[in-house]
Structure formats: C-alpha cells, structure tokens
C-alpha cells in the first residue's frame with residue numbers, strides 16, 4: 442500500500458486546502474465542513490525541538506467516522522502529532538486542517554477544543570471527590586457551547602444527556618460513586634465520558650488502555666468501536682491485542698513520519714515495521 446496521505450484525497454479537494462492555506466482565505470471560526478469525507482488532514486508537518494526533528498514531513502488523513510490506530514516506537518512522534526492537532530505545539534511547517542476549512546495552525550488550544558476536537562491524556566483529570574454524575578455534569582457545564590445551548594432547554598434534557606453518556610461509557614451502576622473509588626479502567630471511561638458530553642467530532646486518545654485489565658481493555662475496544670461513525674477517533678496504543686480488537690486501519694510512525702499504513706495484518710508483515718518496532 443502506498444505510504445502517505447493523498448490516496449483518497451481527490452485533486453479538487455487538495456486544491457481547496459492548498460488555496461485556503463496559501464491565500465490566507467482560512468476560516469478560523471468556520472463551521473466544520475465535512476463535505477469531502479475527511480475530518481483531519483495533515484500535510485508535510487515538521488516539528489523540531491532544539492534541532493531534533495520530532496515530526497519529519499508527516500502527512501496523513503483521517504476520514505469522517507474512522508477509527509484509526511497509530512503505532513510506533515517510543516519517540517516516533519505520536520504524542521507530538523496530537524500536540525500539533527490540538528494546538529499545543531505549532532508546526533515549523535506543513536498544513537493541518539480540521540475538515541475542509543478550519544486551519545488548526547491558526548487556532549489556540551481552546552479554539553480547537555471548541556471547534557470539536559477532544560483529547561484524552563494518559564493520566565485522568567477527573568474530580569476524585571465528586572461522583573461520576575457530577576463529573577459528567579461539570580464537564581458539560583464547562584463547555585461554553587453546551588451551556589449556551591442548554592439555556593433554552595429543559596433541565597430534564599441535560600439530565601437525559603448526562604445519563605446517556607454515563608450509560609455509553611458503562612458506568613451506570615457507579616453513577617453516584619465518588620470518582621476516586623472507581624477502578625483504574627472506570628476512571629479512564631469516566632474521562633472519556635467527560636469528553637463525550639462535549640460532543641467532539643474528533644477524539645484523540647493517547648495510550649487509553651495502559652494499565653487496564655484484559656477485560657477492561659476489551660470493553661474499551663467495544664466502546665471505541667461503538668463511537669466510530671458518529672465520531673472519528675485517532676488512538677495511539679502499544680497493546681497489539683487492543684489494536685486488533687479495534688479493527689481499524691493502522692498507521693505506523695517512525696522517526697516523525699509515516700513508515701507504513703494499512704490493515705494490522707499488512708503492517709505486521711511489513712519488514713520495515715518489524716525491524717523498527719514489532720520485532721524488538
């Protein structure tokens with residue numbers, strides 16, 4: 442399979458991105474335009490830290506509703522890629538678009554979150570002394586869009602939404618439990634729920650099953666599969682059993698760029714992938 446990003450980007454689509462970037466006709470607060478079926482477009486992104494290239498001309502695209510896994514050795518640039526998408530790190534060069542029109546390199550971190558990109562970090566940032574319900578409610582109320590929208594809505598609509606998210610992340614039986622008393626896996630799910638209640642279109646998850654039991658890992662794969670379609674997900678993970686359970690396409694990063702891309706079976710048979718990552 443061809444390595445790179447343009448496999449399914451039509452020439453017209455590419456022109457639109459290029460025109461938007463080069464002429465500065467870039468909507469920063471535009472509505473998300475998914476009309477071409479691509480939710481994330483990274484093209485030729487480079488990031489250096491003190492002369493070290495953490496990302497080296499990285500190009501990839503994520504389709505609307507896709508569940509993509511990103512694997513690769515430590516230091517490959519996986520987290521840095523997420524930092525670029527969320528605005529935490531500015532690329533030295535290259536393009537990063539959310540949908541057709543939103544130039545991520547021109548937005549602040551809060552603007553990017555507001556535009557509909559949610560990120561889950563490795564360590565949960567839940568409120569331990571609050572219940573599962575309260576954590577989800579706080580996350581909902583922290584979201585400006587939701588708060589505004591809910592002024593006009595009945596309280597019961599908010600409660601229904603919170604209950605639905607808790608159900609989605611499989612915490613209904615723990616609804617009133619203080620978050621600090623949840624298992625490690627449940628805390629991770631709670632944090633995913635806190636993202637979901639803000640209704641992101643794209644979710645970035647960095648090593649979400651680290652430290653989980655096999656059962657929790659399998660349930661997380663099931664959850665992510667259920668979110669795909671409605672959401673697009675980019676999951677960075679080292680656990681190959683989990684990557685297999687997710688069942689999506691796999692992008693292998695090494696030394697800051699795409700080394701291979703395809704089904705898990707295909708990348709696992711790729712001699713270069715075995716050499717730099719899987720064979721060690």
Ligand SMILES: Nc1ncnc2c1ncn2[C@@H]1O[C@H](COP(=O)(O)OP(=O)(O)O)[C@@H](O)[C@H]1O
Pocket residue numbers: 490494495513514515516517518519520521522
């Ligand atoms: N803020 C930073 N300052 C300096 N070097 C960094 C910074 N962030 C990442 N790096 C370096 O960039 C490389 C890629 O890191 P990272 O994106 O965390 O890789 P991965 O997540 O694939 O393990 C590593 O060599 C790391 O040390």
Ligand SMILES: [Mg+2]
Pocket residue numbers: 519520521647
């Ligand atoms: Mg990392």
